[in-house]
Amino acid sequence: MRNVALTSSIYTFGRRGRTLRTTGVEDMIEHVPMEDQRKGAASLDEARLRQQAIGVKLRQMFDEVVNEPVPDEFLDILRKAEKPSGER
Amino acid sequence: MSEAQVGRSPIDPARDGIFKKELVTLIPHLRAFARTLTGDPTAADDLAQDAMMKAWDARASFQLGTNMKAWTFMILRNQFYSEKRRSWRQSQLDQEAAERTLVAVDDPEAPVALDELRMSLAMLPPEQREALILVGAGGFAYEEAADICGCAVGTVKSRVSRARRALQAILESGGYDRDGGAAGDAMHAILADAERLSTQR
Numbered sequence: 262m263r264n265v266a267l268t269s270s271i272y273t274f275g276r277r278g279r280t281l282r283t284t285g286v287e288d289m290i291e292h293v294p295m296e297d298q299r300k301g302a303a304s305l306d307e308a309r310l311r312q313q314a315i316g317v318k319l320r321q322m323f324d325e326v327v328n329e330p331v332p333d334e335f336l337d338i339l340r341k342a343e344k345p346s347g348e349r
Numbered sequence: 350m351s352e353a354q355v356g357r358s359p360i361d362p363a364r365d366g367i368f369k370k371e372l373v374t375l376i377p378h379l380r381a382f383a384r385t386l387t388g389d390p391t392a393a394d395d396l397a398q399d400a401m402m403k404a405w406d407a408r409a410s411f412q413l414g415t416n417m418k419a420w421t422f423m424i425l426r427n428q429f430y431s432e433k434r435r436s437w438r439q440s441q442l443d444q445e446a447a448e449r450t451l452v453a454v455d456d457p458e459a460p461v462a463l464d465e466l467r468m469s470l471a472m473l474p475p476e477q478r479e480a481l482i483l484v485g486a487g488g489f490a491y492e493e494a495a496d497i498c499g500c501a502v503g504t505v506k507s508r509v510s511r512a513r514r515a516l517q518a519i520l521e522s523g524g525y526d527r528d529g530g531a532a533g534d535a536m537h538a539i540l541a542d543a544e545r546l547s548t549q550r
Contacts, residue, residue, distance in 0.1 A: 315513065319481070319485045320486045326384050327377040327380075338401070339405065
């Protein structure tokens with residue numbers, strides 16, 4: 262029950278956006294009616310879905326860069342480093 | 350026995366060739382990791398090139414057959430933080446990274462959601478951001494991420510979990526708004542609250 266209340270207050274906090282800053286400790290320990298508990302369970306599922314969506318997007322963002330062509334500079338630098346220096 | 354020792358000698362073209370081949374395959378990943386650390390494509394490529402050269406110079410100390418990806422990521426990360434210590438104050442970094450990220454999005458056609466994710470990521474504390482990226486996008490196990498970051502496995506787990514929550518809070522609150530300075534204030538409030546909520550569990 263405590264976890265449910267906590268999770269639902271995270272959500273409330275998020276939806277209220279910037280007014281969130283004014284959220285007091287009392288919001289965390291307020292009495293949670295049955296109806297809100299049900300909503301809390303629903304938002305737990307919602308939270309899981311949102312986390313999955315974030316995970317997918319995170320990989321997408323990373324892979325976007327991984328799939329970019331590598332600038333020639335990288336291989337040029339490596340090639341120069343690999344060659345014995347001209348002083349030899 | 351002697352083969353392995355010969356392989357560790359300073360000049361070994363065959364071994365260097367193998368090393369280089371594998372290093373080249375890692376460049377795209379180094380670029381991606383660097384991009385998430387700096388938030389800026391140009392600075393990221395500079396960082397990735399420096400890391401690549403550091404890895405090349407240190408190739409004799411790398412044991413072929415072990416995890417080169419984790420090894421090079423560790424080099425890149427160390428390089429990033431040593432540069433950061435030299436030139437930036439921590440507080441400036443977060444704000445600057447957030448602002449740079451606003452202009453770092455090249456493709457205006459890119460899905461808005463990705464855009465928002467980039468900006469939100471830039472607002473996370475650096476240690477949370479890197480942990481989440483390594484585990485959530487880089488494909489590293491918690492243990493490997495811990496090696497890369499030089500911390501305990503439990504620390505990585507807790508950073509990843511905090512990062513997930515904070516990211517969600519930022520995304521939902523619209524704290525990634527494009528209005529520069531104001532976003533910084535909102536961000537600190539959101540992060541403070543997200544942190545408070547996650548530590549009270």
